[in-house]
Structure formats: structure tokens, C-alpha cells
Amino acid sequence: MENQDALLVLARARLPDALFRHLLAAHAEPAAALAAARHGAGLPLACREALARPCPRRLDADRAWLDKPGRRLLAWNSPDYPALLRRTPWPPALLFLHGDPSLLWHPQVALVGSRRPSPAGRQRAHDFAANLAGAGWAVTSGLAEGIDAAAHAGALAVGGRTLAVVGTGLDQAYPPGHAALMARIAAEGLVLGEHPPGTPAIASHFPSRNRVVAGLSLATVVLEAALRSGALISARLAAEAGREVFALPGSVDNPVARGCHRLIREGATLVESPDQVIEALEPLAASLADDLRSALGAADTAARDAPGQPAGRSAGGQPGDSANHKRLWSALGHDPTPLDELVRRTGLTVAELSSMLLVMELDGRVVADNGRFARHP
Template identity: 40%
Template sequence: MSHHEEWNEEEFKAWLAFACVPGFGLRAVQRLAARDALSVQLRDIQKRGGGPGLNASQLAYLCTQAAKDVEACLRWREQSSQRAIITARCATYPPLLSEISAAPPVLFVEGDAGVLLQPQIAIVGSRNASSSGLEIAAQFGAQLAEQGLVVTSGLALGIDGYAHDGALNAGGDSVAVLGCGLEHIYPARHRRLAGRIAEQGALVSEFRPSARARAEHFPRRNRIISGLSLGVLVVEAAEKSGSLITARYASEQNRDVFVIPGSIHNAHSTGSNQLIRQGACLVQNVGQILDEVANLLDWSLKSQQTVQSELFSHPNQQEQLPFPELLANVGEEATPVDILASRTHIPVQDVMTQLLELELSGHVVAVSGGYIRKGRG
């Protein structure tokens, strides 16, 4: 992961080509990348018409269609400064998402890609929800946004749309993960909402921009909704619903699953209540969600306030934070030492020495997977 240096346009295009190969995930692309420069391998495959670890249809795709698709992706990106293509090699790829088992090798983003690095809570639920369910989705969306959290969902009709809308109306940021390319907003009824999200957050898809909505894409995009988030709130889910797929992904990914309980007489809540029986966290207000994710959020939400209050109350303490450059790169997500070294251009050995001092002085904490910033409140 820490070879950002050799990453040039040709290597980027090759990564994009392999990422577009049908049935190819991040791990497959990474395995190839570990072997040799992807651009070299791609040229070989196109010259010889063959290559290791690829089946006939994948090879055919790389030799015929891939170059056109890559060009189309780059043209899409060029059309607006608000568009980005983020590969799993970019420093801007969301670290929480990179932890999931089937992480997407590439993300197409319209809006502010930086929002993907902020703490998110997903809100999901039924497409044909009850009016009280819709009201709850909008209310929780707004309250989470007021607490500084990004509200993430799937732009579907029903609960998703109301959750996005609630967050936007409260002046917060929202992220919509689509089951199609960003040139085809689906459902069409949510075009205007999608436009607002692109202005106040980001639209995201793992599918290249020209890809049409297909039924099998939607269950897949659910793993990204939960993968980006600290936890998933299920507002209303019938017995067999997409939200249950998202909840299942969330628990496989070690994310919190929160559920609004429903009446036993309401078919809309059968799936929700079942999740609670299986151990999901029953919540009745936003405070209960915040309590559960508090330690993960501690640093990110408090840091702005504490830095300001410390500036005024303890001028001496604040004069010089130790190793400010390294500290600025440690956040509420566990960051491995080699990533910190590549971001700061400080040799690994020095990074480790500085981290040890920062740990002793209570600025950072070692956790599994790296280091996190400690809230100093």
C-alpha cells in the first residue's frame, strides 16, 4: 500500500482496467499488483492475449473492451472538478471501507470526496415504509447530522430518501451509494435529491459511470453502505428486505447494528424486530446511537472544540504539540505505521520512535491495526 511514489497515470489506467474486469475484486487486483507493475502486465496480456489467473471472458474483456471503458471513465472525470476516481491505493480511499472482505477496487465519486473520510452512520429501511417510519428516518437523519455525523444511505425510495433529506435539511452532509453508474441516477424520481447530495456530500458508486441499474447490483452496494459507516440504523424492515442484507454485512464487518423497534402487528417491522432478537441494539433516540459509537467518535467530534478551548485556557500547553506533522495524520481510524510513514515522508524508524513518545504523553493510543488519536478533553 505504501508505494504511492511510483503511481503514475499509466499505472492508474491499468488499475482502472483491472478494476473493471467482470468478477474481479480488490484482492484480485492487489494480488496482480504485488507481482509486477499493472501497466506492464496489461501490455503483456494485450500483446500475447493471455495471462495468469484470468479466465477466457476476463482476458477477452482486457484485450477488447477495457481500453474504451477506461477512456470513458476518464472523460467522465474530466467533465467536472467535482468528480473523482479513487482507487484503493489513494490516500483518500476510506480506511474503514478498505477493511471489509470484498472492498471495491475503485470508487467513482461526485461531490466532495473528503466526506467519505468523515464518521458516518448509515440509515436504511423499507422502500414502502409507513408514514411514521418515514418521519423517524428524517428525524434521525437530521439529529445525526446536527451531531456532526455524515448520514449514509442508498438513495432508494422510502426510508433512504427521507434519511438523506433529513440530514440535508439540517445543514449536514450525506453520502448516497448507488447500485448503478453515476451517469444514470436511479430511481429517476430522486434526481433532484441526488443533485443536492452532490452539493452537500457525495454520490458514490463502484460501477463505472455508464453502468445501468441492475437488480444484482443493489445487494452488492449494501456492503459499501455498511462498510463506510461506524454503524447501521435500520428504521423499518419487512421480513425479506434489502435492509436485512445491509445489517448482515454490517455485523460481518464488525459494525454496530441499531434498530428502531416496531409493533408486533406491523408487517413493516417483522424484519427489524427479528434483528433485535438476534442481538442488534434496540434504540429509541439518537443519544443511544452516539453512546455506542462514542469511543470511535470521541476524537473526531471533540477535537475541534478541545483544540479551541485549550488554545484559550492553557496557552502554555498549546504552544507546541509534539510532532505536529505526524499527529495531524493520526485520526479516529486506526492508521498503520507504514501508511503514516508514507503520508508524512518520515522514515518508518522515526515514525515508531515519535509514536512511542506520543503514546507515553497520552496523545495517541495503539490499537489493533495501528494508532488512533486520543481525545484530550
């Protein structure tokens, strides 16, 4: 509890992200990072006061929010922090989560675009998301009006995975009319953001939210965007992080297609269908799965290298023989089990379990349903 409280106090102090990350990296425990921050010089007065005299009422409210099921606070130096986001130039120091944290480690595609799309653009966003989610990808977007909402709805419509990155506290739906959609995503997918509960909609938070959308995803697809669209910020940030950027062309008479045309002129890949996105990203997804296998030892090396053996299985057709993999396999049954219960049964971290479960799902050994996992029947 001491370390969680320390993270909450640091979050409320609004430290510069680079300093916040440095403090977490330089100290073994968040409580030590907080003590160091309190003795630091050069911070703005408001930061120093928030660190020295945290508001008890706010701290109690933050604790109460986190104590409810499905909610979590994830620090930048945690092993569960998503690797793709960590590799960007600007990872948030903290993430507030509501929903299934394993989705942070699932291959994601960001679908972004105008808040006021054409009817055809809205339908394309829904259809793209449904096709991508149906093919096993997680669809990530920003819960905004227009393209974002259509993308989330499309993924949910086929029982797929979706993540909503918000620019407010996770107890604040923005726009307010998306409260039901936000609640459904929290129940069936994941809602996340870097701001403490109670944080209202502030204009400057939304461009910074876009860096999280882009940083979590292997690629960003811009479906419709005007020349001064926030979606173009997402595309630029994705390119800066070394990720793929795709754009759909539209009519030259459509003002919300001109941003896409500009991206294509500047080097974004022109796509006309979700299958083209899937085809382009399959090698990246395979590489990511291989990285996860290698990093976590989720598959026995000899079995992986044996001709004709699918990665992640032993020669006998069972999952790989590492100790952690065996522990997970023993913890799994034929009844769907939530990730938190698997953490308890195995003693492994969310990141380790998420990566191994992804490999096992790709290999057809595990089925996933709304954040619950079971052996394939």
C-alpha cells in the same frame, strides 16, 4: 494518465474483486497490474477480451466523466482509500467518487430500511438523519426509495453531511426520480460507487452496494424493514465487519417492522431515539479520532498527554506541532478553501488532510461548509 487508464480498463474487465485487489497490492503502479492481468491465466473469456482489447469509445467516455470537477477514481491501494472500508472482509477494489472525498474519512452512521416504509417510518428516518447530522455525524445510505431517500433529505435539511452509495454508474440515477437528490448530494456531500459510468441498474449490484454502506460506517441503524428486506443484508454485513447494529422496534401489526424485531431477537441493540445511537457511538468516534491523531502525527504527543490540554493542540492553544499539521494550518485561511486546493498547497494526500481536518474540527479550530474549510473565526 497511463495509470488512470489502466484502472479504467481493469474496472471494465469485471475482474473478481479479490483478484483485482491482489493485482493492485502486488504491483507498484496500476499499469503494471494491468500488464500482469493480461498475462494471467484462468480468467473468463469476457475478462481476457476486455483486458486485451479495451473499447476506445468507452475509455474516452470514462476519461471525459472523470475530467469534470469533483470526480475521482480511488484504488484500493491508495493512501486515500477509507480505512474503515479497507478493514472489512470485502473492500471494493475501486471507488468512483463525485463530491467531497474528505467525507470518506468522517465518522459515519448508516441509516437503512424499507423502500416502502410507513409514513411514520419515513418521518423517523428524516428525523434520525437530521439529529445525527446536526450532532456532527455523516449519514450514509443507498439513495433508494423510502428510508434511504428520507435519510439523505434529513441530513441535507440541517446542512449536514451525507454520503450516497449507489449500485449504478455515477452518471445513472436510480431510481430515475432521484436524479435531483443525487445531484444535490454530489454538490453538498458525496456520491460513490464501484461501477464505471454508464453502468445501469442491475439487481445483483444492490446487495453488493450494501457492503459498502455498512463498511464505511461505524454503525448501521435499521429503521423499518420487512423480513425479506435488503436492509437486513446491510445489517448482517455490518455485523460481519464488526460494526454496531441498531434497530427500531415497531408495531407487531406493521409488516415492515418485523425485520427490525428479528434483528433485535438476534442481538441488535434496540434504540428508540437518535440520542441513544449518539450516546452509544461517542466512545467509538473518540477512539477513531485518537487513531487518526496517532497514525498521522496530527497532534504533538507531549501536548496531547499534558493534563487539561485538548487533544490536537499545543500548550499554547494552537494545533499540534507536527510538520504536516503546521503545513496544513499555514495553508488554511479565514476564507473557505476546497480540499483539492489544500492538497495543492500542502502536498499532502486527501486521507492525511481529511484526518487532520477532522481532528481540528473536533477541537474547534476549523469550520467546514460543503467541502470547504477555514480557520474558526
